[in-house]
Amino acid sequence: MQRRGGFGGIVTLCCLVLFQCSMVSTAVPVPQRKVDLHWYPATATWYGSPDGDGSDGGACGYGSLVDVKPLRARVGAVSPVLFKNGEGCGACFKVKCLDKSICSRRAVTIIVTDECPGGYCANGRTHFDLSGAAFGRMAITGESSQLRNRGELPVLYRRTPCKYPGKNIAFHVNEGSTDYWLSLLVEFEDGDGDVGSMHIRELLAGQFG
Numbered sequence: 001m002q003r004r005g006g007f008g009g010i011v012t013l014c015c016l017v018l019f020q021c022s023m024v025s026t027a028v029p030v031p032q033r034k035v036d037l038h039w040y041p042a043t044a045t046w047y048g049s050p051d052g053d054g055s056d057g058g059a060c061g062y063g064s065l066v067d068v069k070p071l072r073a074r075v076g077a078v079s080p081v082l083f084k085n086g087e088g089c090g091a092c093f094k095v096k097c098l099d100k101s102i103c104s105r106r107a108v109t110i111i112v113t114d115e116c117p118g119g120y121c122a123n124g125r126t127h128f129d130l131s132g133a134a135f136g137r138m139a140i141t142g143e144s145s146q147l148r149n150r151g152e153l154p155v156l157y158r159r160t161p162c163k164y165p166g167k168n169i170a171f172h173v174n175e176g177s178t179d180y181w182l183s184l185l186v187e188f189e190d191g192d193g194d195v196g197s198m199h200i201r202e203l204l205a206g207q208f209g
Contacts, residue, residue, distance in 0.1 A: 039156040042126040044095060046135035046148055047077075053131045058114025060089035074137075076130040077114035079121035088112050092162040095128055097138045097153045102146060108137040109160060120152060128157065 053075060062075075076095075082088050089112055096107035108130075115121075116129040136144030138155075147153075 039158050042157050044128040044155045045152050046130045046132050048132050050132040060113045062113045074134050075113040076110045076128050077116040078112050079127040083115040092160050093157050094160045095155050095157045097155050102143045104140045110134050
């Protein structure tokens, strides 16, 4: 499955002021959307190594973060109808397969970190291309390999709140930022998970800390 490069989860800003920034985790409450408890039909495949994280970060810009806490390979690429030109980055979904002979009753929770623009994901389909690790977690104990061998599967999915205990929102300044150009990556947001837009303002002396 080919991956499209891009900046779906990266907010790039051109600035004329000097910011002193680092990794930030804020406890400011984040408004939450109403949870839809209905399950919807889709299909799913997997990519990468059987027990791996699927990619090196993908179109959302997470890089090597996909294989460390809190993501830990519970990641996947989604078709354009869910990716939404990058606005779907960071969203959390529960996904479960349907064959009771091999599928666990528990759904796997995945975080969107990439887009799959073609193949199974084309033509308006709702499709999840999961990491091998996430796909295998839909199976009953001991049947992960057999489930992966089945290839494309019918699944059910629903949106679910992201859970990052102790953090409401976290971001960091990307390498290459300067006094005049600032690139921020929203790493994860507790609750909704996805960020549609950001606003930034100059922090005057004495206001920080």
